[in-house]
Amino acid sequence: MKSVEDIESLEKVIGQLLAAHSEIAVLAKKSPSDTLNSFKLKMINRVIKTSNSILGEKYRPFEDFEQFEEDDLPSNSDVTMILAQYMEEAERCRSDNVMQEYGYWYYVLDGKISEIRSGPPSKVGRK
Template sequence: MSKKEYYQSAENVEKFKMLSELLDSIYLEMKEFSKKKPDEPLNTFKCKNVNRVLTQLQELLNEEPTIGFLDLLDEETLPTNSDAILVIGQYQASMKRYYNKYTDTYRNWNIK
């Protein structure tokens, strides 16, 4: 049984690619911080920088079922490094689901 084909605009595909690279970079950096000091809170600068990417991801993923699980980092209370990794990991899972939904069996994007 073949998978149902879903289509995405070329603009959204390019946005996905850019944000995916940024998210991967953020994840790797935060993972290192989390290994060293998991319970240390993020500083305001890092939190705002991460949220800039997460906000654009929320816009891209707005119509996807996973959107209800995607939160921004709280700039008031400043999450710990390990909390930030948890949130970023949810975005990564949602991005993987998005990729699988809008690509074909050969991993080509289904562009409308």
């Protein structure tokens, strides 16, 4: 991470991915083959577009995936699967950018531990 804004953006997109995944997973359990409505798809595509920008090439789950096609509405289960991949990569990015000091976890900014606290990494030893 290069700035506090990078950290804030990552934290925000992680929250958005978790919320969207939770919402769509409920729909997918009930009706996996049903298509997402256009309003939800627009919101999902915004989160994915932001995620692609924040995650960059290193953490982006699919290099050739930009967003879902609005003319060809995806199924609930398709969206759930893609969001799960984005959540994994966003967490890998976060985990690769935190360090422990005195029993607490902090984000790393420009190679140095910052004062911005974080949770422990879930992907230990992946760097």
